[in-house]
Amino acid sequence: MQLNTIPKNEAERLLAVKSYKLDRHQNDVDFNNITELASSLTNIPASLISIVEEDEVWFKSAKGMQICTSDRNLSFCSYAVASDDDIYIVEDTKKDLRFINHPYTKNGKDSVVFYAGVCLVDKNDHKLGTLCVIDNKPNSLNEQQKDALKLLAKQVVKLIELNKSNIKLRQTKRKLTKKNKMLKGFASQVAHDMKMPLANMILTTDILMSKYKKDIDNQGLDYLKNIKSASLSLSNYINNLLSYYENSAMGKKSAEHFSFNQLLEEVIDILNIKVDCSINLPDKDYDIHTNRAALELILLNLITNSLKYNDKPETVIDIELDTSDAQYDFITVRDNGIGIAKEKQKQIFKLFSTVEETDRFGQRGHGIGLSTVKKLVSNLGGNINVNSKIGEGSSFKFSIKK
Template identity: 75%
Template sequence: MQLSSIPINEPERLQAVKSYKLQKNQNDVNFNNITDLACSITQIPNALISIVEKDEVWFKSAKGMEICSSDRNLSFCSYAVASDKDVYIVENAKKDLKFINHPFVKDAEKPIVFYAGVCLKDKNDHKLGTLCVIDHKENTLNDEQIESLQLLSKQVVKLIELNKSNTKLKQTKRKLIKKNKMLKSFASQVAHDMKMPLANMILTTDILKSKYQKNIDDKGLSYLINIKDSSLSLSNYINNLLNYYENSSVDKKNVTSFSFNQLLEEVIDILNIKVNCTINIPEKDFDIVTNRAALELILLNLITNSLKYNDKPEIIIDIDLKTENENFNYVTVTDNGIGIPKEKQKKIFKLFSTVEETDRFGQKGHGIGLSTVKKLVTKLGGNISVKSAVGKGSCFSFSLKK
């Protein structure tokens, strides 16, 4: 049995069907909801969402019928797609000369007697398939029911187009993840390769100063000092980059219970503070459960910034922990430093963004620390924010998911 005709734009129509890359399954609740509604609105027991391909018609959703696909030459939906009309109705196939000898009408245990298909037309007027209702007896639809089916068919097309967009987004995401991994690997490799030459430069300048100091004038010594300072600055920059790429990936399963105050004391010891500074830790200690290494790196960066970007004779840093919330721990790090201008507060968590040209020690910041902090806090299921006033200080607040 052959179709009486095929659409005039069949090559373009088939290309359009192929471009949507729909999966051949019937487990999408969004499509199934539409066939449920179609049956409910028309009071007809069977509804299908069909996709008409070159040789096959397959069904994205099937309500009331256990069917996955059909030969295109036998499918009523093929007639609907080939028709000049957008709504194709056969009220009684047993009396229709086109279908009277059709195997689905003549020989089937449950014959198709009534068929109403609304074409699924995309934005380019390509008929992708149909939303159809099927009965095993003669039936009719009123104008309101037909209009409702047309509205539902538009929703089907929107779902198909949304599926295409989501597929593209997933593909783009996979490509970005792959490129990101390549960039991380490249940055890490370059950083590692640069560390040894820099170490040699620093060591060489120290040897030159020690061994040939009597033969070098003050200007020459200043050059050596500049070389060493620049090398140390670049080495610090590289270490921060490695820190950003290697340590900002947090294993959420690698969590332990530990004393918050003890961690703070260890961080303060690591910093080996040489300036006049008072750090106030919480009066009451709490055990918290999170990734200890990640929290240590967060606190190291925040306290270091409070030390570096401070112009007061005595640096004061207050650290507080709130554990009352059922889902989150909240940590604040407050200082009396130089503060952050309001227009820069939104940018400070971006990679390579800096507030000042140099810190209190004359060193130029690289804008990596706070971006690492934000990345780590996000990985730990929390958020970070800052409140600051120029000349008065800053308060960084972040949450950690329990």
């Protein structure tokens, strides 16, 4: 007799199957674990996860059978999908009038004699395929085994839906990466284009104040000073923004061995500190292995902040290095500065987030330095956190993967 293989909602079902974009590889551990469990729980040697498409049935996982595809018109999984039964069972095909002349029942030791399949039904009631168990001799399932097979079929559907979500996430990630790259390029180009006009503004105000000082009253000079100050602040902001984007990938490559204390001494020389300050280096010097340029930029940012946000007569900065851990080096930069309020400590590593209106020199922060630090620390395989009290100072501790 001719067996039905076409469900009532076939057109919508086929669209649903295609929407999940499953690949045909049978090396997915999660799917293979389910067919292993299905065979184990039912004591039946073969188990398949089938996907029923328009003209063929293919198998995402196959336990106990060397099979990849089957003709849809002949597949028992296709019959299960077209059936209204919650579990499609044929205990002995050789005695069932529907299957007496079926070619799969006349295949010697590889004949399909017993079949039990539970449909893979998604949240929209589309039958995508089946989780089935197959034997080459007559068999049966008790109620507990049927329930187990149904539960496993639900897990297969969850895996299929998770696969679809992961595909969407990867697509979204690719789009965001592309847009982020375009945004970085735009920000970098705009910043570069703004640097020359700003430099001209600063130079022009200097010329005006120098050459025409006698012809401009005090109020006019104050206006020029304000223009210069604002231009310098904007120029500094642009330089920091460029640094953030240009150094975003720094630290992922080019690791080298170097003296930590020597690096610190070079950083201190670069800073050219003009305030009363004591910087205490680690008592013992160690060679560490990481990206030198990235670590230098991290320390420059942290020590600069310790200098800028300090209201004490003498700024004290303690720097420690702990190399005792097998996987990470830990570096701490501690100061006696103004401190950071507890409610603001979680925000300081976000781009453009600032704690204070101005620093000790009257300059406004732009909230770029610490976000750069966090990105660089992450590139070095580590994490950073802060411990701080208002009026007592701040301690920044970060790790670097060895």
